[in-house]
Amino acid sequence: MITRDKIRAWLDHPWVEILLFMVGVLLIIASPVAGIIPGPGGIFVFAAGLALVLKTSMWAKRRYVHFKRWQPKVGAWSDWGLRRASAKRRKKLRKAGEINEPEALGD
Numbered sequence: 001m002i003t004r005d006k007i008r009a010w011l012d013h014p015w016v017e018i019l020l021f022m023v024g025v026l027l028i029i030a031s032p033v034a035g036i037i038p039g040p041g042g043i044f045v046f047a048a049g050l051a052l053v054l055k056t057s058m059w060a061k062r063r064y065v066h067f068k069r070w071q072p073k074v075g076a077w078s079d080w081g082l083r084r085a086s087a088k089r090r091k092k093l094r095k096a097g098e099i100n101e102p103e104a105l106g107d
Contacts, residue, residue: 017056024052050078 010016027049035042053060068075079087 020052021056024049024056027052 011020027045029049031042031046031049033042034045054064064078068078076087
């Protein structure tokens with residue numbers, strides 16, 4: 001039986017990571033072509049490619065973090081579109097911080 005551990009081990013293999021990276025780059029390149037078709041297809045193709053590239057490339061992750069710091073509103077939208085768990089965690093912490101801020105000012 002295939003378990004999650006076996007799947008994760010397979011996905012962590014260097015050749016599989018290279019293949020996923022290449023598929024992600026091809027999806028990003030193909031997104032303008034899919035964008036010509038009526039509907040929002042190009043956006044979804046680009047998001048899928050970006051997710052694959054971000055999963056497999058540390059360079060891309062660093063550039064993505066740099067972009068998010070440079071353009072926080074656009075970065076928030078891209079986090080929402082990619083359904084990133086780190087974005088949800090930061091949003092909860094931010095909300096908790098906003099609730100505690102007025103109490104701190106009143107002290």
